[in-house]
Amino acid sequence: MERTLIKDTINKIGQTVLLQGWVKTVRTHGGLIFLDLRDSTGVVQSVVNKVKNEDVFKIAKTLTPESSVEIICEVNKRPEGLDNAKMTTGGVEAEIKEIKSFVLSKTPPFPVDTEGYEINEEIRLKYRYLDIRRQRLSRNLHYRSQFINLIREYFLTHDFVEVETPYLSSPTPEGARDFLVPSRLQKGKFYALPQSPQQYKQLLMVAGLERYFQIARCFRDEDPRADRAYGEFTQLDLEMSFVQREDVMAIVEDMLIKVYKKIGAKIKEIPFPIYTYQEALKKFGSDKFDLRSEEDKKQNVQAFAWVMDFPFFEKTEEGGWTFTHNPFSAPLPEFKEQLLQKKNIAQILTSQYDLVCNGLEVGGGSIRSHEAEVLKAVFEIMGYKDEEIKAEFGHMLEAFSYGTPPHGGIAPGIDRLLSCLLKEPNLREVIAFPMSSGGKTAVMDAPAEVSQPQLNELSIMIKTGQKDQSLFESIKQLLNENKMSYDVLEHEAVYTSQEAAKVRGTKISQGAKALIMVGDKKPLMVVLPADRKVDFKKLKASCQIKDLKMASAEEVKKIAGVEIGAVPPFGNLMETPLYLDKNLAKENEIVFNAGMHTKSILMKYSDYLKAANPVLGDYTS
Numbered sequence: 001m002e003r004t005l006i007k008d009t010i011n012k013i014g015q016t017v018l019l020q021g022w023v024k025t026v027r028t029h030g031g032l033i034f035l036d037l038r039d040s041t042g043v044v045q046s047v048v049n050k051v052k053n054e055d056v057f058k059i060a061k062t063l064t065p066e067s068s069v070e071i072i073c074e075v076n077k078r079p080e081g082l083d084n085a086k087m088t089t090g091g092v093e094a095e096i097k098e099i100k101s102f103v104l105s106k107t108p109p110f111p112v113d114t115e116g117y118e119i120n121e122e123i124r125l126k127y128r129y130l131d132i133r134r135q136r137l138s139r140n141l142h143y144r145s146q147f148i149n150l151i152r153e154y155f156l157t158h159d160f161v162e163v164e165t166p167y168l169s170s171p172t173p174e175g176a177r178d179f180l181v182p183s184r185l186q187k188g189k190f191y192a193l194p195q196s197p198q199q200y201k202q203l204l205m206v207a208g209l210e211r212y213f214q215i216a217r218c219f220r221d222e223d224p225r226a227d228r229a230y231g232e233f234t235q236l237d238l239e240m241s242f243v244q245r246e247d248v249m250a251i252v253e254d255m256l257i258k259v260y261k262k263i264g265a266k267i268k269e270i271p272f273p274i275y276t277y278q279e280a281l282k283k284f285g286s287d288k289f290d291l292r293s294e295e296d297k298k299q300n301v302q303a304f305a306w307v308m309d310f311p312f313f314e315k316t317e318e319g320g321w322t323f324t325h326n327p328f329s330a331p332l333p334e335f336k337e338q339l340l341q342k343k344n345i346a347q348i349l350t351s352q353y354d355l356v357c358n359g360l361e362v363g364g365g366s367i368r369s370h371e372a373e374v375l376k377a378v379f380e381i382m383g384y385k386d387e388e389i390k391a392e393f394g395h396m397l398e399a400f401s402y403g404t405p406p407h408g409g410i411a412p413g414i415d416r417l418l419s420c421l422l423k424e425p426n427l428r429e430v431i432a433f434p435m436s437s438g439g440k441t442a443v444m445d446a447p448a449e450v451s452q453p454q455l456n457e458l459s460i461m462i463k464t465g466q467k468d469q470s471l472f473e474s475i476k477q478l479l480n481e482n483k484m485s486y487d488v489l490e491h492e493a494v495y496t497s498q499e500a501a502k503v504r505g506t507k508i509s510q511g512a513k514a515l516i517m518v519g520d521k522k523p524l525m526v527v528l529p530a531d532r533k534v535d536f537k538k539l540k541a542s543c544q545i546k547d548l549k550m551a552s553a554e555e556v557k558k559i560a561g562v563e564i565g566a567v568p569p570f571g572n573l574m575e576t577p578l579y580l581d582k583n584l585a586k587e588n589e590i591v592f593n594a595g596m597h598t599k600s601i602l603m604k605y606s607d608y609l610k611a612a613n614p615v616l617g618d619y620t621s
């Protein structure tokens, strides 16, 4: 029998059909079992009657929520008054004739029929394949696919060619740190994952393709924030030859207007308003501003605007110059001479244009320097020596000497556009497998240690002590991402709570002591004020643990990755359950060793609660 999709059951009244999917819920009502069945197209209620079909009833009884099954059933119209207006299939009910389960599901670690925002994100990411079963995420991914498809369709019908550029390459500066990949064939050398396809797309212009686009993955090792995905993100990358900035802006604007219309999204103002950088600062105090009214926000209107005429350079902390947006941009034509002569550097304006939507920067681009001497002058202003320019960008300068067309492009961020469209507070909600805020991949445990033979093959030696440093960095990242303020205290090495309080100048009771324990063979973390003691009886009772003991020094090292006495109270970063004794709440500020005996973090108790998300209870005496 051919499979029927659940959304189509409403057109199959009176027919016997085959459905496949997952058990959403099973409810027994005396002699009836109601089974809500879900596939990627919807949910339908099915039922089996014990008296009519005892064998099937027995199988249905063994099913657990989230098991994968197939049923053969007769689709019936629900009797008058019993239909469910909330479900699209609420007018029908499937009477189960046969049932087969593929794989019974264990109890999922969290509910998948809620919105999911209430669930700890580390756990959601660890079980992302279950998280995506929730309707909101599955809808987001379907929407994303449709959105990208419409963008692609637009460019393919406007004479653009889609080209995939390399991931393993040499660095392209976009103002972030590079992810490096060691080379096995050329020991001691590294590839960099591209921060953007900037150089390749310009080379494609030299190559004469004239109109290029790509749904490109970019890799940037920069501090995570809610409006920025850590590690990798996707942008619509494009580049055009023989254009001025208005041409690039016009095509992107036209594409957005058409695509948004097709997906039924409303844009506030067309054509998009344009502000100079100075105007934006004066009017909104920022170059990323939100033009929406409260009513617009309610109706999910998308408010786009352009910002241009940015300064090309800004001062570095060391007193030199660096680019504000993109070193490959051309200055506005009237500043070209000053740039070549390296005069009035602070006044030089770039041809950069940024696209803003709902308060976020959703893209940026520029007309490029297509003359080698202009590009070279930009790097010289930034303090590059001749040999450095040659080594890092010599290939671009060389390419530019072969009849380079004037060109320019832009790169709107797909994840950001989608988060605005879907009103998602965090970019990770529109990405299938995003990294956690601590830089850990979803589901798979990367980054991970590699075997010694692999390291040998790459001639790489790992310095000891790096792990402690990385836990410290993860905590900082977690707090930064949540916009929490904290103090890092550096001090002599301390090994006891008393010593720690003394060198930090804090009270012992403010110390958040993190103990790694083993309960029924599984690791767990208990956090308590340093002046109290764990009460084994209370802990066992409230966590329903039979066998509870302290972890040995070796076990601590294995579980937390750091030494006993330096374990920070973030079980969530080590994937151990985290129990917090309620007595720590007496302190407004808490302090703890952050992975090292020589570094502590002092922060608000209320922030800690939010960042670590522990189970609160009474675990001490």
Ligand code: ASP
Binding pocket: 174, 195, 196, 197, 198, 235, 238, 326, 364, 365, 366, 409, 410, 411
């Ligand atoms: N390469 C720039 C970026 O990724 C965008 C562009 O100028 O086209 O931010």
